[in-house]
Amino acid sequence: MTAAITRSKGFINSSIGLKALMAASGLVYVGFVFVHMLGNLQIFLGAEAINVYAYNLHHTGPMLGKSGAVVWGARIFLLLCLAIHVFTAVKLKKQNWQARPQKYAYSHTIQATIASRYMGFSGLLILVFIVYHLLHFTFMPERFAVAYAPTMEHTIHGTSVAMHNVYGMVVASFQWAPVAIFYIVAQVLLALHLSHAVASVIQTLGFDQESKRARVQQISTAYALLILVGNASIPLAILTGLLQ
Ligand code: HEM
Incomplete structure (x- = not known):
């Protein structure tokens, strides 16, 4: 038992273990952002579609x-x-610095993409976005969202129910340009992060053949663009008045 615990501690602290944990926790978010985007896109179907969707989601179980x-x-x-992802990212960064305390004499990153060089930076800004986003739309909309009618009546199974007006909250918020622009910028950073992250996860999962690298990068970039276009x-x- 003690040997097993020591072995798993050793694995978690090894760079392979940390990378595996970072990939697995990141993969959860790769899936989450897609599902969340599909849910959010229902806003284009009107107030009833997204309000009833959010209501059902919150009233399951x-x-x-x-x-x-x-x-x-x-x-x-x-x-x-999220905690595992941030913890492993910080730990891996620290291990890298310890292994290579001096900067290279010449730039070694000619081959590295912009996305891969700025993973820490984009990750940190996405974290700031997530904290703001949760306060904005989930935990304190009454303080962070622009004023909107808090509830709307919709019919479910023949009964009229007063539901949280997610449609009104989102539309009112994004009609204010600074908030809409902040969200769009955050989605660009998320796409930058994803364009390297998805390729990285695929490689960590063992698909690391030299001949397939270009294809893996294409898949990763396509996925990142899909999320960017859908979310932004x-x-x-709303900002352009297409959705009111
Ligand atoms: C333009 C892009 C986005 C829009 C319009 C959006 C919209 C929303 C809305 C309306 C809610 C509240 C839903 C409800 O009350 O039922 C919400 C919740 C949430 N969003 Fe987003 N979102 C966006 C991007 C993101 C991204 C990129 C992430 C994460 C990386 C994210 C993570 C979350 C989380 C964790 C919740 C809380 C769910 C809960 O606990 O109820 N969102 N979002």
Whole structure:
């Protein structure tokens, strides 16, 4: 038992173990941003579509306060993955610095993409975005979102229910240009991060053949662009008055 614990501690502290944990926790977010984007895009179907979607999401499983147990389970899991991702990223960075305390005499990064060079920077700014985003739309919309009608009546299974007006909250918020622009910039940084991260995850999972590297990078870039276009289209459509 003690030997097993020591072995797993050794694995977690090794650079392969840290990379595997970073990849696994990152992969959860790669999937989450896609599913979240599909949910958000329902805003283009109108107030009822997105409000009912959010209502159903929050009322799945036994209720624990304002949200159901499924949402709470997902929140805790996502938070854990975020903590693991940040912890392993910081630890790997520290190990790299310790192994190479002096900067290279000449720039060694000619081959590295901009995205790969600025993973720490883009990651940190995405973290700032996530904290703001959670306060803005989830935990304190009454303080962070521009004023909107807090509830709207929609019919579910023949009964009229007063639901959180997610549509009104998002539209009112993005009608204010600084917030919409901040979200668009955050999505560009997220795309930059993803364009290297997805390729990195695929390689960490063992698909690291030299001949396939270009294809893996193409997949990664395409995925990042998909998320960028999908997410940024929402603040952009509201800012330009396409969605009101
Ligand atoms: C323009 C892009 C985005 C829009 C329009 C958007 C919209 C929203 C909205 C409306 C909510 C509240 C949903 C509700 O009340 O049911 C929400 C929650 C959330 N968003 Fe986003 N989001 C965007 C991007 C992101 C990104 C990039 C991430 C993460 C990397 C993210 C992570 C989350 C999380 C973790 C929640 C909390 C879910 C919960 O616990 O209820 N979002 N988002």
